[in-house]
Amino acid sequence: MSAILQLSPYTPDSINSDLAHLAPTHHLWKLKDSETLPAQIAQNVTIVATKGDLGLPRALMNQLPNLQLISVYGVGYDGIDLSEAKTRGIRITTTPESLTNAVADMAVALALAGSRRLVEGDHFVRAGHWLDRKLGTGFDIRGKRVGIFGYGRIGRKIAQILQAFDCTTLYYDINQHSDSTSQSVGSLQELAEQSRVFIVSASGGPQTRNAVNQKILEALGPDGLLVNVARGSIVNQSDLIEALENGTIGGACLDVFEDEPNVPSALCKAKNVILTPHISSATHETRLNMGRVLTDNINAFLSGEPLLTPLHL
Ligand code: 8YV
Incomplete structure (x- = not known):
């Protein structure tokens, strides 16, 4: 009997x-x-239902000998051991299309909030500073x-949304994309050198770990917004x-952190940052859609039908 571990x-x-x-x-x-x-649960579980930012800890995966499907509510799969999944023939699904708009909207909202000092302005008014500063x-x-x-x-x-702001968009990606909206550049360093606003929308995992480091931040420069x-x-x-x-960059708007939900006090105290609790996909409509894709994939698996949005390992 198939069981789900949520x-x-x-x-x-x-x-x-x-x-x-x-x-x-x-x-x-x-x-x-x-x-x-x-033991009984470990034996019965054939499906794990997880989230993009949660993945599936390897120690837990090891306890599930009959696991066949990992269904992710989200697009990220950096918290899943892909080579182990491949070796064991475990399939993975994500919810790719459903959150694109919400996350892209949030990136632009953060860029605007940072560049227009929205959060700082809000604090300024609440603190009564408008009267004398x-x-x-x-x-x-x-x-x-x-x-x-x-x-x-x-x-x-x-990039598409930013066309409405007459921005010139540049991108760096390990994969080439044929796209006329943005210009591709050859390195992350070049991307940072050329940008006033630098938006991170890459996948997590070993290939991108710590890619935005001191050198890249220096290239972004004192007026740059991350x-x-x-x-x-x-x-x-x-x-x-x-x-x-140090003022190496102008500011940062961050929805994601190294060790969530722990955020270093140095970031909480910094004036030139906006911090949000990993909510880029957190709209009611988007989360409902993500849930639908998650359950539809599990339903397809249980009915022996093709998965809707499988990851190709
Ligand atoms: C979600 C995410 O917040 O898609 C992802 O990989 O990290 C986010 O969209 C998450 O999956 C829900 O907890």
């Missing part, structure tokens, strides 16, 4: 009940000792050069803190 609850709640209707579903967070699964000016993103690191679905959508809606692992967080403290 690693954490989904929002909206209807996704949790839809999932439970498909097959017996065990909630990992409710099991007393979640380090070691009860002036808030400095921000800058227009209109007409500026915006660098996009990672030119998959989300990166391309960001936006990260992808993975905290892509930006070297201690280099970033130093760059913000």
Whole structure:
């Protein structure tokens, strides 16, 4: 008998009940000792339902001898051991199209919020400073050069939205894309040198770990604004803190962090940053869609039909 192991609850709640209707579903967070699964559950689980930013810890994967499908609510799969999945013939699905718009919108919203000092302005008014001080000016993103690191679905959508702001968009990606919206550059260093706003929308994992380091931040320069809606692992967080403290870059808008939900106090104290709790895909509509794709994939698997959005390993 096939059972689902759900690693954490989904929002909206209807996704949790839809999932439970498909097959017996065990909630990992409710099991007393979640380090070691009860033997009966470990044997029955053929499906893991997880999230992009959660993945599937290897120690847990090792406890599931009959695992056949890992269904991810999200696009990231950097928290899954792909070579182990491949060796064991475990299939993986993600929810790719459903969150593209929401994440791209958030990247542009953060770029605007940072360049126009929205959050700082809000704090300024609330603190009563308007009565006796002036808030400095921000800058227009209109007409500026915006660098996009990672030119998959989300990166391309960001570039499209930025056309409405008359921005020149440049991108760097390990894969070439035939696209007339943006110009490809040969290196991350070049992308940073040429950009006023630098948006990270690349996949996480070993290939991009710490790719945005001190050298890249120096190339972005003191007027540069960094936006990260992808993975905290892509930006070297201690280099970033130093760059913000020294004025090596102008500011940063971060939705993702190295060790979520822990955010270093140096970032919390910094004035030139905007911090959000990994909410780029967190709109009601998008999360409902992600839930639908997650459950539709599991349903297809249980019915022996082709998976809707499989990852090709
Ligand atoms: C989600 C993500 O916040 O898609 C991803 O990989 O990290 C985010 O969209 C996450 O999957 C939901 O927890």
